[in-house]
Amino acid sequence: MIDSSKEKALELDANDPLKDFRNKYYIPKQKNGEDHIYLCGNSLGLQPKNCRDYINQELDDWATFGVEGHFHAKYPWMPYHEFLTDTMAEVVGAKPSEVVVMNSLTVNLHLMMVSFYRPTPKRNKILIEYNPFPSDRYATCSQIKHHGYDPEECLIELKPDQGENVSLENIKEVLDQHGDEIALVLIGGVNYYTGQAYRNKEITSYAHAKGCKVGFDYAHGAGNLQLNLHDSGMDFAVWCSYKYLNSGPGSLSGCFVHERHHEDEHLNRFAGWWGSEKKTRFLMEPTFVPIKSAEAWQLSNPPIFPMAAMRASLDLFKEAGMDALTTKSKKLTGYLESLLLQNENNKFSIITPSNPEERGCQLSIQVKDADKKLYDQITAKGVIADWREPDVIRIAPVPMYNSFEDAWKFVELMNEAVS
Ligand SMILES: *Cc1c(COP(=O)(O)O)cnc(C)c1O
DSSP: OOOOOHHHHHHHHHTOTTGGGGGGBOOOBOTTSSBOEEOBTTTSOOOBTTHHHHHHHHHHHHHHHGGGHHHHSSSOSTTTTHHHHHHHHHHHTOOGGGEEEESOHHHHHHHHHHHHOOOOSSSOEEEEOSSOOHHHHHHHHHHHHHTTOOHHHHEEEOOOSBTTBOOHHHHHHHHHHHGGGEEEEEEESBOTTTOBBOOHHHHHHHHHHTTOEEEEEOTTTTTTSOOOHHHHTOSEEEEESSSTTOOOTTOOEEEEEOGGGTTOTTOOOOOOGGGBOHHHHTTTOSSOOBOSSGGGGOOSOOOHHHHHHHHHHHHHHHHHOHHHHHHHHHHHHHHHHHHHHHSOOSSEEEOSOSSGGGBOSOEEEEEGGGOTHHHHHHHHTTEEOEEETTTEEEEBOOTTTOOHHHHHHHHHHHHHHHO
């Protein structure tokens, strides 16, 4: 039995090495002035309090310098995206040359497929995870069509074999069966619905052995798990920054291209001037000379304000460190899960894998008979979580700013609602 007292929760908070970080974020308030129990960082991460200063700096420099801000701003705009690279690379476990911040997520997914989905009559399929996020499905189907193939035939979706989850053995079997027809394996590395984290290294090496290219969508992974993108060997990855990376609504996306592709002159690519060699870019010559890094995929000169917001957030990630964050994450999510499962009930179950190595901080609570009342009740009591049709409440105790007390209060409210 786990100690379900409030004192225990407060004790865990008092001993939490990251406890001071909560105070560096704005926690939305309820009408009664108390903090909401915000468990929705998987959908929109909270605002770091330093964000406003970082954006104001750029507003001031724009006012002061006009176009000269490209060189004379405190953080010059010309190389501004480079200020994000090192920390972002650390967060996702990549070499700095393999990471670039640009565009938004679905845009980058398309750009990556332009390079890494190159179907031929014999090998034209895309293998996608079970129940992918709709945008990923739309993007892959439209790419298949773009190349003149039929999504009905060419999109293979994994099937769950362990509750709502998919085992590695199952994926290997599909690859054994269809590997030679699959051009691209594209996995939502942490499934948005179940919270299952797929084993990227094992999947990548197995799929590579079958001759497939491999990419991961880490919208729900970046800032949530240790991804070790470089070591996994995957060809590319994309992610957004407004979920666990707290960079603000609709903010920019990150993109990883493994270094083995950086010098490949035959790779197909959609090009723009910001991907061309920095030394010669402003000679305005007709030839595109790709930068020998992930930056070659940049199209446009990037927007400074969302990058300023991202810099504010990444500075906090640098300070906290992914090791400490993931250590707390396992503890916090495990604690919430144990409290939740302590009392038997017939109203809900958790569909997220119970193995901490196969999930991040998200837990997906499947409600019996798709009865949304439970969700409405906890929402009325100050919880911010989300409901995903047909029958799941998603909660994400985020190690950066959620407390053990948040987890404890949430379970109290769930228990009340159930009884
Ligand atoms: C959140 C999310 C998206 C959203 O895409 P945008 O282009 O940022 O709007 C796409 N795919 C996955 C897997 C997501 O979790």
